[in-house]
Amino acid sequence: MSHFGRSGPPDIKDTYSLLVLNITFRTTADDLFPLFDKYGKVVDIFIPRDRRTGESRGFAFVRYKYAEEAQRAVEKLDGRTVDGRDIMVQFAKYGPNAEPIKKGRIVEAFSRSRGRSRSRSPRPRHRDDYKDRDHRRRSRSRSRSRSRGRYERDRYSTRQRDHPRHSSRSRSRSRSLSRSQSRSRSMSPGEYKGRGGGKFGERRNRSRSIDSASPARRSPSPERSLSPRKSPGENSPEKGDGDRSPVRSVSPKLQKADSRSPSPHSSDQHE
DNA sequence: GTTGAGCGTT
Numbered sequence: 001m002s003h004f005g006r007s008g009p010p011d012i013k014d015t016y017s018l019l020v021l022n023i024t025f026r027t028t029a030d031d032l033f034p035l036f037d038k039y040g041k042v043v044d045i046f047i048p049r050d051r052r053t054g055e056s057r058g059f060a061f062v063r064y065k066y067a068e069e070a071q072r073a074v075e076k077l078d079g080r081t082v083d084g085r086d087i088m089v090q091f092a093k094y095g096p097n098a099e100p101i102k103k104g105r106i107v108e109a110f111s112r113s114r115g116r117s118r119s120r121s122p123r124p125r126h127r128d129d130y131k132d133r134d135h136r137r138r139s140r141s142r143s144r145s146r147s148r149g150r151y152e153r154d155r156y157s158t159r160q161r162d163h164p165r166h167s168s169r170s171r172s173r174s175r176s177l178s179r180s181q182s183r184s185r186s187m188s189p190g191e192y193k194g195r196g197g198g199k200f201g202e203r204r205n206r207s208r209s210i211d212s213a214s215p216a217r218r219s220p221s222p223e224r225s226l227s228p229r230k231s232p233g234e235n236s237p238e239k240g241d242g243d244r245s246p247v248r249s250v251s252p253k254l255q256k257a258d259s260r261s262p263s264p265h266s267s268d269q270h271e
Numbered sequence: 272g273t274t275g276a277g278c279g280t281t
Contacts, residue, residue, distance in 0.1 A: 021278085048280075098278090
């Protein structure tokens with residue numbers, strides 16, 4: 001009962017999910033728990049966080065056991081100032097399965113099978129609200145969104161763009177291998193028990209190793225951000241493979257004569 | 272140390 005969302009969704013068959021927006025990036029489930037629990041029975045609280053940084057995205061999901069309590073929490077906590085910022089509490093429109101929620105209540109996956117329009121009120125909100133929301137959303141699209149923009153890119157970039165071409169695995173394999181090796185992640189499973197104090201047990205991974213996945217994103221010092229276990233010279237697997245190429249005999253004087261001397265590290269041509 | 276529209280995890 002102390003840790004929520006540690007092993008995925010506990011039980012969301014008859015729970016009402018509330019979406020808490022406009023919360024600070026430092027607000028945690030433990031901070032929202034007492035607030036929401038005071039107005040009703042909170043089943044679980046989940047705060048989405050970034051995959052790379054692991055920081056909160058600025059919104060949380062609070063699941064209530066009863067809709068009345070959830071509704072009350074929405075009216076009470078909606079617009080409340082938390083951590084110096086006014087939060088917005090509203091019923092979640094979409095479920096964890098990317099499926100629409102009926103009246104804020106999360107329905108099971110098989111529910112949609114037999115759930116043929118049992119309710120003719122898919123929008124608990126007023127028409128004005130919907131229009132307003134659309135308008136605001138459109139306006140937001142024009143403006144640059146930083147937090148969300150980067151996340152969208154990342155979430156869609158989860159798929160590895162490996163080209164399974166079995167043409168010549170002799171050379172092509174070098175690239176794939178290099179990527180795989182770069183995926184070195186040092187995650188200790190014992191970290192789960194090491195944490196004490198967090199009731200909800202937020203999965204806040206402080207691992208900065210993920211930065212290696214995208215060094216050209218937010219690395220003011222790429223040199224330092226580089227994996228310490230890997231040498232910059234070996235960072236050019238392609239060159240290393242090329243070294244094995246038969247075309248390796250190059251006269252030293254020729255190199256000098258050539259202005260574009262192929263340096264082992266500077267030869268990092270764009271892929 | 273940062274940002275601020277929106278909809279989620281093992």
